[in-house]
Amino acid sequence: MVVDYECRDGVARIHLNRPERLNAVVPALTEGLLKALDQAVEARAIVLAGRGRAFCSGHDLKEPTPDETSLETRRRLEQIQDVTRRIRAFPGIVIAAVHGYALGAGCEFALACDLIVADEQAQFGFPEVEVGLSVTGGISALLPKIVGPAKAKELLVLGERISAGQAAATGLINRVVPAGEHEKVALELAARIAARPPVATSLAKQALDRGLDSTLEEALATEVDHAILTSVSGEYRHG
Missing domain, CATH: 1.10.287 (Helix Hairpins)
Incomplete structure (x- = not known):
């Protein structure tokens, strides 16, 4: 399983589980994440995290380029966008618990969430332009509203990675916690939220x-x- 799901006491835990590839995005991971989000119908809060050394390092650029038509490419990209749609439509609160890398699609997954708790060693960034790609997760709408248009353009066009501290200073994330504490703190917040009306x-x-x-x-x-x-x-x- 490339995505793990469990739910207890109103809190769903979803883990991206391709640690050998830093949870890089492939179609199977996208499909698994959508399925897990659909399973969380009884949950009041969700914590989204990654196994291994990273939250999600973005699209898996070592995967062969798909031999597909333009229509098939559109469908694949829209499926990735469905992650943003599902998270935003979820009636409860979704918390991203980030450590290691949250890059490209991984950063998009995190920013789709309602709250972000990050390990102090986490790094965020959008390398798409640098490698000749485009953002796909609704970031063109979400990012300027979070950090402002000028900072959003800087983050996308330059593609520089920023630290958890820098991300917090720009309003990109909610909390920076000591190394290794990201899931613990996210679960504590989720439990508090699940207990609310x-x-x-x-x-x-x-x-x-x-x-x-x-x-x-x-x-x-x-x-x-x-x-x-x-x-x-x-x-x-x-x-």
């Missing part, structure tokens, strides 16, 4: 995601709709 948590995620592309009036309307939903959900804790 699920409707309110899901609506908070939806409101913020929608708010990125909303006018102020649209955001205000969404907030009223969500306030009504939470008022009848039975989750409100008086006192």
Whole structure:
């Protein structure tokens, strides 16, 4: 299995499991990740991590170039984009627990998540332009909103790797933790989230995601709709 899945106490754990290739992306890994995300229907939070020495080193450039038509290439790339779609559509919170490398598609997987916890030795980057490729995971929309247009262009065009500390300073990730503590801290956060009211948590995620592309009036309307939903959900804790 190139992707491992388990779920306990409302927290799903998904591990990319190609450690011999630093969890580099091949179609089987993409398919396994999508299947694992689909399995997490009962989970309230997900922790996405990688086995071995890295989170995910990006596309496996040592794999032979696929002999495929343009339509087949489109379908393969859209399947990779489905990872972003699944994570963003998941009603709970998805936390990336990053160590080693999060490069290219690996960085895209991480940034699709709601929160990112990174080992202090982790490195992030987008080497696609340098090797003559293009980003595919919705990064052209997500990255400028996270770090601003100028920094996003710098990260994509120059392709320089940045440290966990630099990533935190630019707002790319949430927390930097001591080496080897990334999964432990991510699981602790996931357990806290799983214990919170699920409707309110899901609506908070939806409101913020929608708010990125909303006018102020649209955001205000969404907030009223969500306030009504939470008022009848039975989750409100008086006192």
